[in-house]
Amino acid sequence: MLGKRTLTGRIGFALAILLLVSFSLLPFAQILSTSLKHQYDWGNPSLIPQTINLDAYKELLGLTEAKKVEIPAAIQKILNNPKLPKDKKEAIAAKYTSNDNLFPFGKYMLNSIIFSVGAATFSLVFSVMGAYSISRLRFKGQVVIQRSVLFVYMVGGVLLMVPLYQMAMNIGLASSLWGSAFCLFLIYIVQTLPVGMYMLGNYFRGIPFALEEAAMMDGCSRKEAIIKVVLPLSLPMLATVFIYCFIIGWNEYLFASVFLKQYPEFHTLPLALQELFVSKNAIWDRIMAASMLTLAPIVICFLFASRFMKGGKTDGGVKG
Amino acid sequence: MAAITLKNIVKSYDKTQVVKGIDLEIDDGEFVVLVGPSGCGKSTTLRMIAGLEQPTSGDIIIGDRVVNNIEPQNRNIAMVFQNYALYPHKSVKENIVFALRRLKVDNDEIERRLSEISEMLQLEELLERKPADLSGGQRQRVAMGRAIIREADVFLFDEPLSNLDSKLRSHMRTEIGKIHNKFGRTSVYVTHDQVEAMTLADKVVVLHDGYIAQSGTPMEIYLNPTNIFVAQFIGSPSMNIIEGTLFNDYLDIDGYHLPRNKLSNVAYQETISEAGLKVKVGIRPDFFNDKAFFSETGITFNFTGLTIDLIEPMGFDKEVLFNLAGSSVKARLDLRSDITLGAKIDLLVDLSRVLIFDHETEQRL
Amino acid sequence: MTPLERAEAKFGWKLVAPTILILGLLILYPLMYNVYLSFFDVQLNGYKTFVGFENYIKLLTNTDYYSAIGTTSLYLLGTVVGTTLLGLAMALLLKDPFKGRGLVNAAIMLPYVAPVISVVFGWQFLFDPISGVVNYLFVDVLGIWSERTNLIGDPDSALWVVVLFDIWKHAPIAYLLILSKLVSVSRDQYEAAAIDGYGPIGRFFHVTLPELYFVLATVVLLRLIWNLNRFEDVYLLAPNVQTLPIFTYYQAFTGVIDQGLAAATSVIQLAVLSVFIWFYIKKIMKW
Numbered sequence: 001m002l003g004k005r006t007l008t009g010r011i012g013f014a015l016a017i018l019l020l021v022s023f024s025l026l027p028f029a030q031i032l033s034t035s036l037k038h039q040y041d042w043g044n045p046s047l048i049p050q051t052i053n054l055d056a057y058k059e060l061l062g063l064t065e066a067k068k069v070e071i072p073a074a075i076q077k078i079l080n081n082p083k084l085p086k087d088k089k090e091a092i093a094a095k096y097t098s099n100d101n102l103f104p105f106g107k108y109m110l111n112s113i114i115f116s117v118g119a120a121t122f123s124l125v126f127s128v129m130g131a132y133s134i135s136r137l138r139f140k141g142q143v144v145i146q147r148s149v150l151f152v153y154m155v156g157g158v159l160l161m162v163p164l165y166q167m168a169m170n171i172g173l174a175s176s177l178w179g180s181a182f183c184l185f186l187i188y189i190v191q192t193l194p195v196g197m198y199m200l201g202n203y204f205r206g207i208p209f210a211l212e213e214a215a216m217m218d219g220c221s222r223k224e225a226i227i228k229v230v231l232p233l234s235l236p237m238l239a240t241v242f243i244y245c246f247i248i249g250w251n252e253y254l255f256a257s258v259f260l261k262q263y264p265e266f267h268t269l270p271l272a273l274q275e276l277f278v279s280k281n282a283i284w285d286r287i288m289a290a291s292m293l294t295l296a297p298i299v300i301c302f303l304f305a306s307r308f309m310k311g312g313k314t315d316g317g318v319k320g
Numbered sequence: 321m322a323a324i325t326l327k328n329i330v331k332s333y334d335k336t337q338v339v340k341g342i343d344l345e346i347d348d349g350e351f352v353v354l355v356g357p358s359g360c361g362k363s364t365t366l367r368m369i370a371g372l373e374q375p376t377s378g379d380i381i382i383g384d385r386v387v388n389n390i391e392p393q394n395r396n397i398a399m400v401f402q403n404y405a406l407y408p409h410k411s412v413k414e415n416i417v418f419a420l421r422r423l424k425v426d427n428d429e430i431e432r433r434l435s436e437i438s439e440m441l442q443l444e445e446l447l448e449r450k451p452a453d454l455s456g457g458q459r460q461r462v463a464m465g466r467a468i469i470r471e472a473d474v475f476l477f478d479e480p481l482s483n484l485d486s487k488l489r490s491h492m493r494t495e496i497g498k499i500h501n502k503f504g505r506t507s508v509y510v511t512h513d514q515v516e517a518m519t520l521a522d523k524v525v526v527l528h529d530g531y532i533a534q535s536g537t538p539m540e541i542y543l544n545p546t547n548i549f550v551a552q553f554i555g556s557p558s559m560n561i562i563e564g565t566l567f568n569d570y571l572d573i574d575g576y577h578l579p580r581n582k583l584s585n586v587a588y589q590e591t592i593s594e595a596g597l598k599v600k601v602g603i604r605p606d607f608f609n610d611k612a613f614f615s616e617t618g619i620t621f622n623f624t625g626l627t628i629d630l631i632e633p634m635g636f637d638k639e640v641l642f643n644l645a646g647s648s649v650k651a652r653l654d655l656r657s658d659i660t661l662g663a664k665i666d667l668l669v670d671l672s673r674v675l676i677f678d679h680e681t682e683q684r685l
Numbered sequence: 686m687t688p689l690e691r692a693e694a695k696f697g698w699k700l701v702a703p704t705i706l707i708l709g710l711l712i713l714y715p716l717m718y719n720v721y722l723s724f725f726d727v728q729l730n731g732y733k734t735f736v737g738f739e740n741y742i743k744l745l746t747n748t749d750y751y752s753a754i755g756t757t758s759l760y761l762l763g764t765v766v767g768t769t770l771l772g773l774a775m776a777l778l779l780k781d782p783f784k785g786r787g788l789v790n791a792a793i794m795l796p797y798v799a800p801v802i803s804v805v806f807g808w809q810f811l812f813d814p815i816s817g818v819v820n821y822l823f824v825d826v827l828g829i830w831s832e833r834t835n836l837i838g839d840p841d842s843a844l845w846v847v848v849l850f851d852i853w854k855h856a857p858i859a860y861l862l863i864l865s866k867l868v869s870v871s872r873d874q875y876e877a878a879a880i881d882g883y884g885p886i887g888r889f890f891h892v893t894l895p896e897l898y899f900v901l902a903t904v905v906l907l908r909l910i911w912n913l914n915r916f917e918d919v920y921l922l923a924p925n926v927q928t929l930p931i932f933t934y935y936q937a938f939t940g941v942i943d944q945g946l947a948a949a950t951s952v953i954q955l956a957v958l959s960v961f962i963w964f965y966i967k968k969i970m971k972w
Contacts, residue, residue, distance in 0.1 A: 156914020
């Protein structure tokens with residue numbers, strides 16, 4: 001197409017590729033670079049830090065000791081008062097010893113993992129069942145269900161935030177910590193289920209019917225045929241769908257902010273990072289290091305999943 | 321071991337009827353071939369026997385039970401699929417023994433049957449491979465092995481050879497015949513290939529448009545087709561159908577008068593009016609002989625002075641085309657016939673092989 | 686229906702029941718509930734008073750709403766055209782195999798899978814007025830701008846940053862869709878066109894483009910559908926760019942909270958979205 005046989009054609013092609021890759025990777029390079037730079041180095045347009053600074057990572061991963069804050073003498077006196085109840089003493093002491101500079105990255109990451117892995121697991125199970133049903137079994141109403149799934153797949157979260165929040169409020173879930181967390185968990189399942197159904201439905205349709213029929217001829221019931229033939233054949237796709245659902249949950253911000261904003265201990269990474277960014281503790285190297293660490297699991301998952309999605313083989317309707 | 325009976329089987333999808341009422345008896349141990357052009361309902365019929373499709377009405381009886389409401393896995397049937405349907409994630413060995421493992425057959429027995437079958441099908445070298453690493457013929461043999469090892473009551477074959485090249489196909493055809501002779505299981509075999517039907521079957525069932533057009537032994541079907549559809553579908557090259565007029569004493573074809581009392585295969589005995597009865601005459605190309613090499617007997621008729629329009633040498637024999645009553649008629653002559661295009665030739669026809677069909681209904685007279 | 690067919694249908698319903706339950710309860714029902722809410726004055730704590738069409742009247746007389754529609758239109762125009770063109774260019778460039786194509790593929794897919802929250806910080810740093818490389822490039826190196834500016838701080842310029850961000854992040858998906866069609870165009874067609882005397886450009890317009898017409902329409906529609914709903918990518922990068930989803934979010938959860946008004950906004954937006962989806966279903970899926 002581009003006349004790659006000529007020398008100029010080749011150079012042009014290489015330049016175009018270089019430009020494209022740079023455009024794609026520049027923001028990532030910037031994040032990595034800034035996360036490793038000292039503050040004095042930020043204004044330097046070069047992507048290579050003058051000296052490598054790992055403090056931000058160490059801090060986020062809890063490798064540095066939290067700094068001891070001096071308790072003022074007057075407060076120390078109050079604390080020494082034997083009449084004061086023990087719990088009050090601790091409360092006061094905590095005010096001075098807690099280090100609000102600290103960003104409990106590990107906790108947020110754990111929250112994110114729990115929400116996204118949990119939701120992806122449920123979603124995968126339900127979408128295997130649903131996708132199998134609508135793609136392989138014959139019953140009335142199947143087509144309606146199939147179309148409805150495509151429709152709801154395209155309805156964005158923005159349109160649902162008010163009614164979902166109000167529903168959660170009406171049944172009293174939104175006013176408690178665990179209730180909110182439960183709502184968010186359900187919402188992540190809902191947000192990933194149609195994608196999973198869609199991807200798996202298409203995949204199942206591609207598996208020849210004759211394989212299942214052969215299994216039935218070999219004495220399997222339908223359920224056994226699914227478990228012993230269809231699912232083992234679908235393993236790569238199951239992994240891909242799981243990862244895809246995981247990524248959606250991991251990246252989600254909107255509903256996390258609606259339901260969990262007031263419960264910092266349950267913040268997921270996107271929410272926590274945004275809070276960090278707008279707080280007084282916003283320091284570029286820390287933010288960038290946190291971004292890097294949020295990115296990392298996704299990049300790893302993606303590289304794993306891309307082994308299964310080689311070339312341009314992904315299906316038409318993937319969410320984006 | 322089991323006989324199969326189909327009682328007035330009808331199958332419709334939405335509003336279109338695919339199978340329109342089939343009655344069929346298959347004896348225990350019989351090899352029945354369902355044959356017909358695509359869309360005639362042969363595969364649907366087979367799949368209904370298997371339980372993969374449900375008849376809209378009618379009963380299917382295998383052995384002594386009506387199986388309509390019995391799930392496929394409980395019918396004790398083995399089936400070879402058109403595309404083999406091997407489990408891609410299992411090795412050849414696991415493909416073959418899958419059903420036995422499920423039935424918890426003990427290991428020694430599994431190994432015994434496996435080695436017997438892999439020897440018979442020459443699969444010993446392939447047992448550890450995955451289906452993707454096999455050639456088409458090898459896959460076909462694995463599919464056969466998987467079906468045989470079950471020792472099921474009934475074997476079903478759904479166009480098992482249609483994906484093989486012609487050489488392998490004729491080889492596997494022979495193998496299937498041998499296997500049937502060895503195990504003697506009731507078998508139902510679907511194909512559109514009439515050679516498979518003729519060579520394998522104890523009984524051929526020709527299906528046409530959802531009905532049974534005719535069933536019988538291969539020779540019956542070949543020599544005594546009951547209608548033009550069967551006559552033309554079975555036999556290659558297919559039977560010539562020529563316009564003719566039947567009179568009380570003779571059959572007129574384009575001015576040739578064939579004596580009616582010698583047409584020993586025409587059962588029609590009614591007296592015919594003066595004007596004669598318009599009929600369609602069927603003569604297989606194989607029943608023409610070159611007069612130069614065969615002598616006339618009491619039951620032959622000599623078509624004299626035919627002009628040859630086309631010659632197609634086929635190797636052992638040659639096919640020639642000439643015009644008779646407005647139709648292009650084909651005759652299969654043997655190698656020795658030394659004819660040239662446009663030349664006149666005399667051809668002998670065995671009168672006992674001439675068939676007559678009703679002009680409208682196309683049924684045998 | 687025969688007993689076996691009935692059993693199959695029953696099994697089918699059983700398998701799909703959890704999905705129907707979840708999607709019905711948490712998507713279809715909320716969509717209807719949203720319509721109901723749009724006729725009420727709704728407090729954050731769930732307290733409601735019926736107000737009839739007042740929310741709609743308030744909305745339609747609000748100039749901010751029209752400016753949000755304007756912003757959304759520009760956003761959609763910019764992102765749809767941008768992602769489609771870049772996706773097409775990428776597909777044409779990467780169509781034929783070359784050494785290292787796998788790596789290049791992975792690199793250009795990365796923006797698509799990366800969490801929005803992480804990459805927005807990279808982008809914010811790039812456009813930072815003090816340390817950002819964009820200002821450095823345009824002011825200090827090229828001298829096109831006379832002084833360093835905060836592009837993300839100003840809503841007008843921020844809109845274009847947000848558009849560029851979306852193109853960067855979502856061109857890969859357009860690329861995948863277009864590529865999968867492009868590789869299926871048979872070589873014969875190109876060879877036939879070449880024999881008929883068409884050069885590379887002629888071949889592009891006479892062979893490639895007609896073949897891609899359908900997939901390009903798919904890409905455009907899908908981009909419209911997804912980007913009409915797009916929230917995070919805009920809000921997290923430049924919260925001052927008020928597209929409709931951001932407008933709705935502000936109404937519902939910040940400042941003077943008016944969830945009834947937000948519901949009304951969503952209802953109208955759903956109506957527009959449904960038109961796009963209907964188009965997609967009719968013309969692309971061909972139901």
